[in-house]
Amino acid sequence: MNTIVLRIFIVCSLLVCLFAGDASAADTVTLHRLTFRGTNGRAISLDDSAVHVVCFLGTECPLARLYGPRLQRMADRYAGRGVVCLGVNSNVQDSPAEIDAYAKKYAIEFPMVKDADQSIADAFGATRTPEVFVVDAGGKIVYQGRIDDQYEPGVSRARPTQNDLHDALESLLSGHPIPAPKTTSVGCLITRTAKHSTKDSATAPVTFNADIASILNEHCVECHRGGEIAPMALTDYDEVVGWGQMILEVIDQKRMPPWHADPDIGHFVGERRMPQETRDKIATWLDSGMPQGDNGDLPPLPQWTGGWQFETEPDDEIAMRDRPFTVPAEGVVEYQYFVVDPKWTEDRWIRAAQVIPGNASVVHHAIVFVRPPDGNGFHGIGWMAAYVPGQRAVALPEGHARLVPAGSKLVFQMHYTPNGRKAGDLTRVGVWETAADDVSHEVFTQLAIDHEFEIPPGVSDHTVTMTVDSFPPNSRMLGITPHMHLRGKSFWLQANRPGGQVKPLLSVPHYDFNWQHWYEFNTPVDLNDVESLEMSVRFDNSSSNPFNPDPDDFVSWGDQTWEEMAIAFFDVAIPRGGPHYRVQKPKPLSQRQQAERDKQIEDHVTKFMASMDTNRDGIIERDETPVAFQRFGFNRIDRNHDRRIERDEIRAAAAERL
Template identity: 30%
Template sequence: MSSFRRRVCFTSLFSASLLVGGLSLAATPALYAQSATLETAGQVGHRVGDFALLDHDGYFHHMSWYDNRTAIVFLVQTNEAAQLDALQSEYAALAAQRENFQFFMINPLGQNRQSVSQAVAGSDIPVLIDDAQIVSESMGLNIVGEALVYDPRSFRIVFRGPVSALGEALDDLAAQRPVSRAQVAMSGEAIEYAARAQNMAEPVSYTRDVAPILAENCAACHRESGIAPFALNNHSMAQGWSPMIREVLMTKRMPPGQIDPHVGDFVNSYTLSPEDQQTLVHWIEQGSTFDGPSDPLAELTWPETEWAFGEPDLIVNVPPQTIPATGVLDYINVVVPFDGLTEDRWVRASQYIAGDRTVLHHTLNSILPPEAGDRARFLGGGSPDDPSITAYIPGAAPYHEPENTGGLLRAGSRLALQLHYTTNGRETVDESRIGIWFYPEGYVPEKRMSGQCACIFPNDWTSIPPFDPDFEQTKSVTVPRDAYLHAFLPHMHFRGKRMRFEAHYPDGTIEELINIANYNYNWQLRYQLREPKLVPAGTVITAIGAFDNSEQNKANPDPSRLVPWGQQSWDEMFFGSVSWQFVEPASASGAD
């Protein structure tokens, strides 16, 4: 293992970066003929680039998603600015009159959500909160109360000035005319960026500041034989890819699967701290320089084996599956023996290594005990002593039980697998393996993992209307006894947009547990709480998911469909899985 802790990778699909990442410099001539050559931050015509931010209610907004609007309008907001009260009213009036523009406020100081909500109470305009300030710096936000207009196709600023001059600019844009007064001077309370000032006064060090961030958050995937498409294994590679690193940070595409950092505390939130984001972007702005003499990325070493916990005690070889180059494949069901298991053993960890991860999308599995037939129980119903054998999902990590926790794998048991493949244009063979690690012989762990899925099945599914950009569905499960919550896993398909989990406690209070604000079908991750959360018996866990069946969803197979429940990716599913551990020992509780 490297000297830095393994976490996540920066990018998974280079092609997707080119298609979605906003690298095109194209602009609409009618809008930018007067200002397309200006490239100084803060100037009209400056290309900010595409970006994404969460608003004060935790909802995700990606600017390129709004490319069907004439433009995006911003008002610079901070909580302490007294002059904003009148400006917000004038700004809201403009928003009510111009339906084809998207209106936001933006808080460049990354202020607390609750305080922002209080400051804008009564307004229905989302406030984007820039925790890392890298977007606000790129937009040149220097004055509280300033208004800006941004084109979501070219990612350039086309107007900036006081709210009093904004209406005229929007009229020009609505009429497809060049903005007659594109930059109007104004005065107001100045915004200061302390981190930027510090990083510019003392240049960011690659060896001291940047390389450790890349090593901890990116290099485990971006390395030779890693799952990412290029290796960040030295300074030259980091420098060469630095424009893309900036782009994926601005759009929150990488690290992958990142969740709302303001809700819960997770081992694998896959987010970079605001300080780390600032360090990387400021280093890139300074030219991505090298300050030697050694290169920490080049000195990283990696284990020779793919197995996360050393050589497994038992390896299950999944029968080879020949996958054709094209076509739609039905789910494949196979039953595999645990060859070599001659006695009952308690399982402490497992890992699924895909033979060809370009075609294997996901698996489900179930333990068939010795006395069972071939009918699989893919969604539960087994013994509380059953072991957890990890399935394969996009972005899956090896699974290790909590301390003194495990399940019993009985000799003679078999593993029922359901395999979902998608073709990729070439014929291939998937030969996957599952590694299993046991507790020492004679050791019996005291605790068991349990849980349930807030799943919507065909009998209670509501079909998603055509062209609906934000169709919500909900499902709840009840925790029957006092328990510790451990992890959450969402599953939807291409139209999945977001999923939140809430705890509705017996005393009537509600707590948000996790906010997967930007669900991505390519990264269906199991989010593990850093510290298990105690909830009382009778707590209702509710999953609230939303689907984007609009044309703005670039991954949408067909926005005109009334979308049913279905196993294939062009249909939809809704699974909100919750893992918990009962407070009482398994021996005292019986089956649940």
């Protein structure tokens, strides 16, 4: 492969900025007989009479990977209308070979330029990848910004609602004014390095080798290394320099490291939190020119286990199905469910389980549930194990295990994130067993759930409350996972104790659907003196929520991400052999209170039937209900296990709750 040789003659007229207040964006960029050589070694010259779309791209930026193929499709579509696309790579960390590999991988055929000294980025005022500029035949920049609004960091809409680049080109080609000549670019920052000096490391207060490498090893490298889901590896100085400003931005925006629990409420096992002094050290390194330092100060990289994370191989290993699932190159992939029969003919006690994704680059998270045979008295909802990027597999405490009854099936719940290229995945779970005689405590997962809410259109703060007030004696809560969808805003958990005492246990002030955290308490919560666990789930259905699929919708319970859920999974440990649930003595009600309660129950029954009985025959069949309710709620109400729910069963379940 030939090295990209640039012979660029750019006459840049930095006139009054087209965009008020933005001194970096040029009004006119005259591409006058621009001549350079591409990666294929052939000379390329631009047509002065053409409209040019200049696209700033990076090889490892997730959004540049998603939008690269889309830009090529647009280049093909407009080729016959006098529009020419040109790709520019201004990232110091991307080599010519890597740019060529990126173009080949994502089928990009328009020419790519290596902006080695970042002069092209400076001339245009480009700050991110992907960012596009439309230059008319006279050299005037008529559009700057995003391609469309489908993707943002952490946001993946099913389809774009604004097609900004397309609209700009159509307006320009039809002779009409462009309605929005500038939009906000989103994506990865182009770290400016030309103004930095990395030579004087001897007097630098902070260097990469002595200070920054160890910070990245502790907080970032577990995911940001080869073969993991994170898009770039932060293990090499030359690579890290190119991401320097982006690293600080995601830290300041609380996007990285991914952790959402309020530290003022509680601390948890394995929490990912970067101290302020650590963040400030990174900022100092950037300000001093990102010096490398003495090679003798560079710490060794941590040794990560690529496969099973326990000392022995699993006692059994089960794949989610017999062939890979195909993840498309882009778009939103709804949750996928795969049911597997492990053919276990005897009860199993599971002391540890680990989920390994078949393709970590597209598996955002995975959960494996146990679906026991009907009528076996199984405790809880069957949680077995989960995979979340960066979360290590942890065995249960000594003497603790989960019971999987003979004849159970396993359900893989898979959440996929497209990365710009079609991919296959075959995720599997491994289990480590222990003898029944060695188990002192059974661990199972309980569920707090509300599936009767409705969120009005445009409401920015809609609250749903959930309460659990029945626990086994001598039980302990080990941890909890809240779960909502794209409108989820925050989560609050408190323990209500006798005498009106309230103990806050968990606050997630800014819930993020992209991260399904397991919050394991440093000290398990003793449930003996807890009257109830109370949860407050808040939703934002307004247009100010960037994740919101449609703020004009009434939103109710549903499996799809554009619908909503209000769920919390929490693990409980109980001594083996004891009674399962503590019976709560109801307080006597007055006649008026009893009448109000009866009315609440009947209202609940009516509303439940209206939402679930789709064929209106007065009976709710299992297949009429949403998939998630089938797995997490149906058996709790279907008391006689005939796979049908009738009004008296709904009434009984409501009476227990109220």
